[in-house]
Amino acid sequence: DKIRIALAETPSDELAAFFVALDRAKANGLDYEWTAFSDEELAIQAVLSGQMDIGFGTPYSAMQRSKAPLRIIFQLSKLKFFPVTNKKYSKLEDLAGEPILLHSRGGGTDSIANVIEDKMGFKFGKRSYVPGSSNRVVALIAGQADATIIDLSNKNKVVRQQGDKFNVLPMFDVEASDEALFANLDWIQSNEEDVQIFVNALLSTWQDMNEDPTIISKETNPDGPIGQLPKEILDELDGFYTDAIAGGLYDANGGGRKGAQADMEWYSQAGQLEGDPASLNVEDFWYMAPLDAAMAK
Amino acid sequence: MKIFGIRLPRMSSLILWGLLWEIIGRIEFSFFVPPLSAVFATLFEIIGTAAFQKAMYETSYAFISGVFFAIVIGIPTGIIMGKNRLIDELLLPWVNIFLSAPLTALVPVLMVLFGFGMKSIIITTTLFAIWIIILNARAGVMQINRSLIEMAHSFGASSWEAFSKIYFWAALPEILGGVRIGVIRAVKGVIIGQLLISIVGFGALFELYSANFLMKHFWAVLIVLFALAFTISEVLAYLERRVSYYAAKR
Amino acid sequence: MAMPQTNALSEESPSTADIAVSARNVSKNYDNVEALKDLSLEFPRGQLTSLLGPSGCGKTTLLKIIAGLLEPSAGTVHVNGQAVTGPGPDRAFVFQDFALLPWASVIRNVAFGLELRGVATSEREAIAEKYINDVGLSGFEKSYPHELSGGMRQRVGLARALSVDADVLLMDEPFSAVDEQTRRKFQEDLLSLVANENKTFIFVTHSIEEAVYVSDQIAILLPRPSRVSDIIRPTGLREKDLTTIRRDPEYLDIVDEIWTSLKTYVE
Amino acid sequence: MAMPQTNALSEESPSTADIAVSARNVSKNYDNVEALKDLSLEFPRGQLTSLLGPSGCGKTTLLKIIAGLLEPSAGTVHVNGQAVTGPGPDRAFVFQDFALLPWASVIRNVAFGLELRGVATSEREAIAEKYINDVGLSGFEKSYPHELSGGMRQRVGLARALSVDADVLLMDEPFSAVDEQTRRKFQEDLLSLVANENKTFIFVTHSIEEAVYVSDQIAILLPRPSRVSDIIRPTGLREKDLTTIRRDPEYLDIVDEIWTSLKTYVE
Amino acid sequence: MMNRSLLLKLLSAFIVFGTWEIAGRIPVSYAFPTFIESMKALFDMTVDGRLFAAYGETLKPLVIGVIISAIVGIAVGLWSGLNEWFDWLFSPIFIVMQAAPLAALIPLLVMIYGIGLTSKIFVVCIMAMPVIVLNTAGAVRNTPSSLTEMGRSFQASNWEVILKIIIPAASPVIFSGLRLGVSAGFIGAILSELKITPTGVGDIITYSRSIADYASMYAAIFSIIVLAVLFLNVLEKIERFLFEGNNRGYASD
């Protein structure tokens, strides 16, 4: 049977690498179909209710709360987000008590804000939420917000186009996952073979991409969902992946134990995992076997 | 509307509004409003692409199936409600609730109950369209001239004959009115479904274009949708006018 | 037989004649309205009986009970000796408000009764054609009801009822919508129908003159709850010349008598 | 004055009487329908004039032109010597289809004409009360039109027109929806109104008997395009006893005469 | 009679909620709570005041938007029902608006009007207004001419004809437009909270979902539906109160 993949957003430049990996997996005999959901929570919900097999996202709180045995099998990208502000602010401490624009309550940027508060020992002012980094950039440029946290590619755009008007505040490094692939443990175990092909393809793509970011645009199937994007977007593919690799967005090892450990710490600190990070069992959240096997090859 | 004795067609003022749009676009009033001509140029460019045709296919598929179910279920339900007091009293509160409830809030529930694929989108579309179709069919039946029904009975009509030869036709003006409003709501439903459930079809294009600030593309797709919805609604309005000659005389 | 028989005849004359329809002790209550109460009345075959009574007294109700469209709360109706349990092919109804299908052409409307009886298209259209002609509507076969004047519409309903060739014709104020001129023509047509076909007519009207002019027997109903207060048989009039009947003293006597009997109910 | 004056009098008698309303060479075309053509007619003050003619001949059109609701295509209408340019307080209309406000109670409907003339609430309700009583609707002040029978609705429209106390009453088939019994009562009420108040009535009806019974002057209209074909003044009847008038040979003569004159138009 | 219809209402509610409860107990999905769980969550939310705070946020754009739509919509509808020129010029705009899937426009609105109250009000208005305008205009055009003629025959001024005849006569259709408009406004308000910025009830829905607290999510959805229904009942009461005689009940009775 086909495996059913739940994407957390519509196919765009950020998913090009993933689709390249899918093509590689297909060449090795993986049969799949994908559905794009409007947000991560829906993808999680879809996997939870068994309507999808593999989902996109970091479902740590769902893992702890729901009775379903969800496990992560591969880290797709890291939480590389950047506080961008107008010239009023020049370092993180300046944001104490100031309002900030984030993606969504309980989402990745929210967790970054929590950790910043934690590490710096201050509180932000009112948090408001606008989903989509590009929408937050618009809000920033239109002067409707003074500070926000946005993703790598949008940060680069702002720096390139309006670098004189906005500051990117220096911030500590984050190794935790932004997007990961997860599935129901029972399903993983009964589809061991498919999962292995998939993880192999992902790992090889991620490794090749770290060597040469332009393979993504080269390998992109012109008739696939990415190849069909408007030319304006495709033209920027190489730039996007070059920046992303330089910025460390994609881990060549698919996260693995190191990434899992980083997640435990990060999400506990961010308040999305309950309990002491040391006492949390990584095996309850990650299923390492396919990744280990792929690494061994 | 008549001007200098010449009859202006019903929708001709849209040309005026299009011109206004073009001017606003030309003076570069806002980045968000490109000139209409540029939008049309983009439209012709993307209309041949596989992505557009796929979106078109997915959207029409969901839309047509959704409307189909709404009509096929809605009209008989409405007619039965109009005929039978007990069923009416059982169902009417719910029909009213669903007609007025913010269906967008229900979409997450639908996803859980009916899955995340095309099925939920179709159901969302159906749910947007069906309630007004039911209510209108019911209203149509309730205002039927009783003596038409008695006439059919007095000539020995069976229930099926009464349904197909009297109730349906007598309620047709209301039914068509309901279908027209229902279809318009269905266009909203299909896009809302595509945006909130799984991002496919035109919903996906909107999402993509607006996230990447491709305004011309955005407006081009929107115009296609406007045109589709508009055409369907005008066709139904035309049918409605065709039968309205007897609406006032039943 | 020159004198109108004004009373007490209700017990005798029906027994001598052949009775097509008889209502026995019929009562009818709507939720809390008592429309008919213990009403008994017989309708001789081949004759025209008029029902006359104040508005809302239950004339339509009685007609619908005879047609089998309503069930009486008590009592029975017999048509040709059979108890009525529902509509049947032996009775045809002419509705007070025509009951035409607005979406169907004149010919389809006239043929509708036959259509429901399963008569094939070509055959029923031929029959309909004949009756359209009879009521003077030829040329309007393809017209729709809304293109006709009130009087023409009423004639379509009449043709439809005639086309099914039922024994008993139930006519609820069949001429109410036509103007006086057309009405008079219809009354004359009706009289020749009664004379030439052995059908039983039950006829509701508000016009005393009309009732006297067209009826073999007039039943005067009391206000709700309705019973028969009087039966008048203007038999002597049938032999007279139609053009002068309206100034005939006998005719005028009957009209006056009915008028006096009804007058008491008008507020 | 014992003989009815059937013709040629249209030129003489109005000149002797006081003319309240006069229509001169009025024509009216709807898009491509010629409804009235060069129609002239005078309406004497304090009298009741009936318009009689086949359906669709333009009676309502003429009434609306007099009311100032329609503009004639040609010709003029004078009311009390003044040319009509629009509706005025000197004329009140009783509409063929009642034109009641469905959302308003009977008393508000009856008082609506006064409300539009700015009469204070308490005063206009007192007046409305009186007319509701006159038309026999007391007890129904708080009812809504849909709770009334057809005849009762028509009476509400009548009361509304009477309550504004206009000089000229334009009545378009005002008794068409009431049953015969009530209709006769109304005819008698109307006669006493004409006798007691110096108002001018213009009255449309389809019933020849009604026209002859209530009118001072009857205008017979030709089918479309309409002109006046005949004016009949059944003056001699006014002095006679109401209870016996229906068998009066004079009355019957006039009815017959009108009937013959109209008969030609019936298909 | 009253009791019978109440009984039937209760019965049908019982059937529906019972089905929900059973479906939740099976369960049809990990993400589908039972009726009782949801009601408990609703109770908790109400008691700790979260629900009221959320509605404080949600109702602001909704109420403002609906009021603006009602006033502007009825005025524009009246005008285009009365004036041929105005109708020719503007009603195509509203027909396009009514037919158009405005949900897709939300991202644009955010860009133009930002993330604040303004763009939410705007969303509510563009969802609610077209149907109000079009219904009003249609109803005004369909006012029985005999009623307006009657008014004129009693020398009503133009304003009196509008206020005392046209508006009451059109009121059933205007109110049904308002009903559909308010319901569309609710859709707009929720949509803007799901798609623009999660505040108020939309925030409860999205946040509960993101932390997999599905009972709270369903409780929020339930409450908004109840609110919409209450809102519309109030509207119906207003209509009944204003134009009592227009309510003619079952045609069959």
Ligand SMILES: Nc1ncnc2c1ncn2[C@@H]1O[C@H](COP(=O)(O)OP(=O)(O)OP(=O)(O)O)[C@@H](O)[C@H]1O
């Ligand atoms: N469906 C009904 N429900 C309740 N009451 C009814 C119903 N139909 C008729 N009635 C009542 O029964 C009585 C008789 O009605 P019916 O229609 O038989 O009168 P009618 O003699 O035909 O009057 P008309 O001369 O006005 O046609 C009336 O008082 C009416 O109010």
Ligand SMILES: Nc1ncnc2c1ncn2[C@@H]1O[C@H](COP(=O)(O)OP(=O)(O)OP(=O)(O)O)[C@@H](O)[C@H]1O
């Ligand atoms: N608004 C209109 N547009 C076009 N034709 C009209 C209009 N109103 C009336 N007519 C036509 O004008 C003619 C006269 O109509 P009118 O209503 O005056 O007749 P009437 O004598 O009152 O008839 P009735 O006895 O049926 O009331 C009719 O043939 C009708 O078809």
Ligand SMILES: [Mg+2]
């Ligand atoms: Mg009747």
Ligand SMILES: [Mg+2]
């Ligand atoms: Mg008329």
